[in-house]
Amino acid sequence: MGRWILNIASFVAGFGLMVMLAYLIPARETPGVHQPLPFNHKKHVAAGWTCANCHPFVDQQAFAGLPRAQECVDCHESEMPKHPKNRKMREMTEQLRQLVAEGRDIPWQQVHRTAGHVYFSHRRHVEIAKLDCKDCHGQVDKMTEPFTKPAFPLPKFPKEFAYQETVRKMEWCLSCHTQKKVTTDCLACHR
Numbered sequence: 288m289g290r291w292i293l294n295i296a297s298f299v300a301g302f303g304l305m306v307m308l309a310y311l312i313p314a315r316e317t318p319g320v321h322q323p324l325p326f327n328h329k330k331h332v333a334a335g336w337t338c339a340n341c342h343p344f345v346d347q348q349a350f351a352g353l354p355r356a357q358e359c360v361d362c363h364e365s366e367m368p369k370h371p372k373n374r375k376m377r378e379m380t381e382q383l384r385q386l387v388a389e390g391r392d393i394p395w396q397q398v399h400r401t402a403g404h405v406y407f408s409h410r411r412h413v414e415i416a417k418l419d420c421k422d423c424h425g426q427v428d429k430m431t432e433p434f435t436k437p438a439f440p441l442p443k444f445p446k447e448f449a450y451q452e453t454v455r456k457m458e459w460c461l462s463c464h465t466q467k468k469v470t471t472d473c474l475a476c477h478r
Contacts, residue, residue: 319435320396324379326433334366338420338427345420349408356386356393398434399424406478416467 331341339345344352363380370376386393401407412418420427425438464471 320398322396322433322435323394324382324433328427328430328433330431332428345409346414347410349406349410351409353393353395356383356391359383359393360387395433396435399437404477406476416469422463 338351341354342351343354344350360380360383363376363383367373367376367380383393412423413420427438460476461471463469
């Protein structure tokens, strides 16, 4: 009996120590990545482009997709006569042409990803739920640089735990599902 009480006391003490350390150790920020080109969302939106123009699978598949380098070259070349003094556009187009000549695409670094056990579908959220991209990715139409780290309008509560960002993402998703009266069954998203 004494051994059993000692084991329980040890477990409770260890668990208490872990909880205390979780509060004392600050949450780690997700480091940003380096993107290969200085993509300006704001300029593209101002020119009349929609998210689906550059992310072709956003309303059809789980992955939103990215434009092929050739598509960017085609558009830039058609726009250059309208902006003959735009040095940045000419330089960017030349970089894109070089990628196409080498048979490569723009090596964008993926920043928005879900854990392997989580299923997320852009199609379900964009096509079926009719959510706007801004609902999850924020004011992308005002961004002058590409994403270098995940951007979600997460709940504002203290980041005491090292795993807090993951917990906050799930809490944010659950909050939206609850508000919109969509399933909150764990197996709908966790596989």
